[in-house]
Amino acid sequence: MLTHARREATFPVAALSGDRRRPDGVWVEQAPGRLVHLTGAMLTARAGDTTVPLGGFAWEHLAPGDLLRLRAESTTATEIPSIVLRRWTPGPRGAFGAHALLPVAAVDRDAGLVRLGAGVWRLGFPLEPGPEPPNRHDRLTPGNEVVPPSPPRPRDVVLLGLRDGELEVLGAPGTRVTLADGGWAGWMREALSDPAQRARLIGLCRGAIPVTVE
Structure with missing residues (x-):
């Protein structure tokens, strides 16, 4: 070694x-x-x-x-x-917990890789052979397997980004986002509640921040 x-x-x-x-x-x-x-x-x-x-x-x-x-x-x-x-x-995998619902960032068929995540939170996984394109987002299991997506469940980790200044679940547009009252640092909830502060915070992570679904 x-x-x-x-x-x-x-x-x-x-x-x-x-x-x-x-x-x-x-x-x-x-x-x-x-x-x-x-x-x-x-x-x-x-x-x-x-x-x-x-x-x-x-x-x-x-x-x-x-x-x-x-x-x-x-x-x-x-x-x-x-x-x-x-x-x-x-690396980013530890921030995703046991289960994560991640957007597909890029597909490199020459390298045989699909890259999941966004911003600084990106991981590469082997691309399954076949003509079908990957989903807009995929589920990452505790065994580090990539499986087809399902709706967000409690304790899932998702990535939040911004669309027109508002919070959205990346890869799952239209999903309603509300901030829990407790269970996380007060400064982060305050930052995500304020348009200017959340733009600055998410910008520091290059467009995405991981959060846990309740």
Whole structure:
């Protein structure tokens, strides 16, 4: 995975391992189609000059598409290197929760990919073969599968954007949007309630912001 020629590298997370609610590690993609299993017992991190074992690492906060910066370290030439987690860069998948209803952003038939999402919240998935074009939006399952859409359900994550200054569910125009009174930070509800503030907030995310359906 890491060699003397390549002591440090960044690897994308392909999937979590173990129980979905309490995963015990991750699969990272070493090369296209080649996965390596990592567990907390294999990793350490640095806190100043202190080495911290990651046996109790909360893997459930990671998601496919996140990036892990790893470094192999050893004190002697004959010692088996330890793997140090240098950096964790979250991707958009973790913001989508278990179930998400996402707009189709682009279709690249040459690459065999369909890109779901909007703004900074975009993911690429293998495109199913066939002449039929994809839906305007698709559903993303906890297993990271793309399936045909259904109406938004409670606890679904959708992306909100703006049309003529008003909030809309991207990929599902005409869906009525109302803001819940509780369950989220007050500043965000206040920002989304004000036309100027919501335009600024959504603009910072390049046109979309993920929210949970109640």
